[in-house]
Amino acid sequence: MGDENTIQTVTLSTDRALIVTFGNGKSIRYEDCWLRDHCRCSSCYHASTFQRAHHILVIPDVTISSYEFDSSQIYVTWSDDHKSTYRAEFLIQFDYKTWKESRKLKPILWKGASVENKVTKIDVDDFLTTTDGAKRVFQSLLDYGVALITGVGVSTEATEEVCKALGGVQHTIFGGMWEFTTRADHADTAYTNLPLAVHNDNTYFTEAAGLQILHCLQHTQGAGGETLLVDGFFGAEELKRDHPEDFEFLTKFNLEAEYIEEGHHHTYAAPVIKLDSETQEPVQIRFNVYDRAAMAFKNSEECRSYYRSLRNLAKYYEDKDNQWQFKLKPGTVMAMDNFRVLHGRTGFSGSRVLCGSYVSRSDWLDKARSLGLIQ
Ligand SMILES: [Fe+2]
Ligand SMILES: [Zn+2]
The missing domain is CATH 3.60.130.10 (Clavaminate synthase-like)
Structure with a gap:
């Protein structure tokens, strides 16, 4: 089993999503609207307060013009020329099943x-x-x-x-x-x-x-x-x-x-x-x-x-x-x-x-x- 924090392949689907396969074999789909909303550049996200910088109404509905990737990051250029970088360890957290499971409390019932x-x-x-x-x-x-x-x-x-x-x-x-x-x-x-x-x-x-x-x-x-x-x-x-x-x-x-x-x-x-x-x-x-x-x-x-x-x-x-x-x-x-x-x-x-x-x-x-x- 490879490292889940490495990126193996990235493909752009015909219906506006990036499909990312990680080193552990897991494949996760990210919609372009999600990706743009989760841009972690300093103008989109205040890293010190962990808060988004833009109102949802001003985040543009743009498409992915091009992308590149290496083993640790994906680089996206948007149709409005904005550039975003996504780290593998950030993206892997959003596998729905694992994400949902991690948020579940697991009470041990007793009698x-x-x-x-x-x-x-x-x-x-x-x-x-x-x-x-x-x-x-x-x-x-x-x-x-x-x-x-x-x-x-x-x-x-x-x-x-x-x-x-x-x-x-x-x-x-x-x-x-x-x-x-x-x-x-x-x-x-x-x-x-x-x-x-x-x-x-x-x-x-x-x-x-x-x-x-x-x-x-x-x-x-x-x-x-x-x-x-x-x-x-x-x-x-x-x-x-x-x-x-x-x-x-x-x-x-x-x-x-x-x-x-x-x-x-x-x-x-x-x-x-x-x-x-x-x-x-x-x-x-x-x-x-x-x-x-x-x-x-x-x-x-x-x-x-x-x-x-x-x-x-x-x-x-x-x-x-x-x-x-x-x-x-x-x-x-x-x-x-x-x-x-x-x-x-x-x-x-x-x-x-x-x-x-x-x-x-x-x-x-x-x-x-x-x-x-x-x-
Ligand atoms: Fe009481
Ligand atoms: Zn940004």
Whole structure:
């Protein structure tokens, strides 16, 4: 097998494309409009900011007048006399299959407590001060949607340091870093000591939180309050297998969610299971039985499908075999992917104080990408 970063042959097709064969035998077709748009000369592209220089309306619809190539580059002269040079290692990236595959996240689905031995548990100093430690945390979030950071100072300030390293605190109506006890600052079930069935947060926001960070700072004079986690993607796959019509419904029906308190009224409607339009794989779960808004339905079939499909999906999420239940202790910060993993807690007694924050999905994926874990 030859080197993929060398050019073997180049031909100009009769329908305005260059067909390039690389040293590894791969042949890729580039339309002339694409090539002109991807000219990397200094007047077409600002290399320092990685931005294109021209509006798409001023990029001319020109044809290739002539071209030459050597083993590493192709030189094109356009019908308006502009000249472009394309490097082999630039062009080879745009083989569609490889390109698309490289952009796909590859979650490893899990069921119940079996994931406990797989998720990263790492000392806070390793996470904050070493690249390898940071990679292990983000890889665990990408693979399983959960990571645990141990040895953290038992304070909101120490937790905030961890949140910053995970991508930065996302501000919402609940604040940036929040702290909650059983006192009711917000009109939300989370601020009581009742059990909380597993759910995703912020189904009523146009952009739900990306990560949820939780740190139990104190639990005294009582019991319970164990964390429940379940893999939302796993449940969706089970539903697809056992009740394909329910899966189909939940990927299409726009379920409205809402959050109301004095001075606030959030609402958002979207499918409970969001699929990638091309791969048809789940990319986001919006499951929260508490925050469902009162809705009108088109007809009786839609109304009955809504109840049937939500109940069927809820059965997987509420199944103890699918849940990972554990007690979060002071010093351990849990980070979980709110687009995928559902969280809940058992009821509790005593005095319990938690702190945490959200991190936006854009911000934590930015960290993972900068570490070279994703494209
Ligand atoms: Fe929650
Ligand atoms: Zn140019």
